[in-house]
Amino acid sequence: MIACYVQGGGLGHLTRIRAYLHTCHPGETATILTTSPFTADPRVLGPHRIMPAAALASLRPSTLVVDAFPAGLDGELSAASVPAGTRTVYLARLLRWDAYRPRLPDEPIAFDETRLLEDLTPDHRSYLTGRCTPLELTDPPCPPVRDVPDGSWLIVHSGPPPEIHELIGYARDCAAAEGVHPRLVLVSPARPTDLPVDVAHVSPYPAWPLFPTADRVITAAGFNAVRQMAPWRSRHLMLPFPRRFDDQFTRAAAARAG
Missing domain, CATH: 3.40.50.2000 (Glycogen Phosphorylase B;)
Structure with a gap:
């Protein structure tokens, strides 16, 4: 099972994780751990399961994907949060690292792999662990939208x-x-x-x-x-x-x- 830890108040985190799953795990259904209010719209996450972020402690995923914030939005994730035997992946996008760094726990997750979604600041880049490779996301296909005139x-x-x-x-x-x-x-x-x-x-x-x-x-x-x-x-x-x-x-x- 793939579990994705996706915290953040905006719609963008969910859009990004859906694109990641389509790009890297096409056809697989994942469990999305989030408290975002935008999950009320069934179009946002499509076939993927939704659970509260606190449910991570009860899961035994084969892979844990952490979006954007390597220790969670408020530093709630640490090495102790990861179930034994779970492979860990960090999706790294640009952060105000000086503002985020104080949230890092004493024993942070040592990620097995980091996927670089955009250029990072040097301090953020120096924090990364595991194999680091760039990733260009592709959004899942969807029907065309016809209710907006061209040229708007x-x-x-x-x-x-x-x-x-x-x-x-x-x-x-x-x-x-x-x-x-x-x-x-x-x-x-x-x-x-x-x-x-x-x-x-x-x-x-x-x-x-x-x-x-x-x-x-x-x-x-x-x-x-x-x-x-x-x-x-x-x-x-x-x-x-x-x-x-x-x-x-x-x-x-x-x-x-x-």
Whole structure:
């Protein structure tokens, strides 16, 4: 059995683990250990089983995959958390390592393998254990989305609402700078109660099938948005937000420079 420890409040952690399982374990069903509220949408994790993160102590997985935070979101994972005989894999993405490092336990997990999903800071890289190899994720296929006109400007964000409004404002500023008046479409799981009347709302999941036909895609600088928009970088408008551990500003700067 594959168990995936996926902690974090946003939708991105679940999107990433689904892509990892599709890329590395196609056709296998995994147990996702998470407390994310986004698991209420059956589209997000598809066939995979969902259990609370605390259930790890009762499982005997053959492989334990830990997403993003090597000791869990708040340092709750240590070597003692890993059932005997379990192979361990760490999915490493960019972190604000100086902020996260104090969460590391005295006896951290010595991972058997680390999959590098993007460039890391030197301090984070020096922490890694086991075999380290880069991994390019592929999202599982999904039906095309047909309810958004081609040429729209998409604002893609799962929340919170204040950030959605910041992205709408950013989209308007960018449109004004280009001298255009595009159709604005918010792509988000829930419609904000105070969404402006001139902004349409749709809630497909995943959102990436809409990207090829959009004139612009406006997002924060989360891992999945930057990864999925890489083929259309010139149409991607990023507004990074501060996060406790995710370094969206460094990611956005690297994407723009690339």
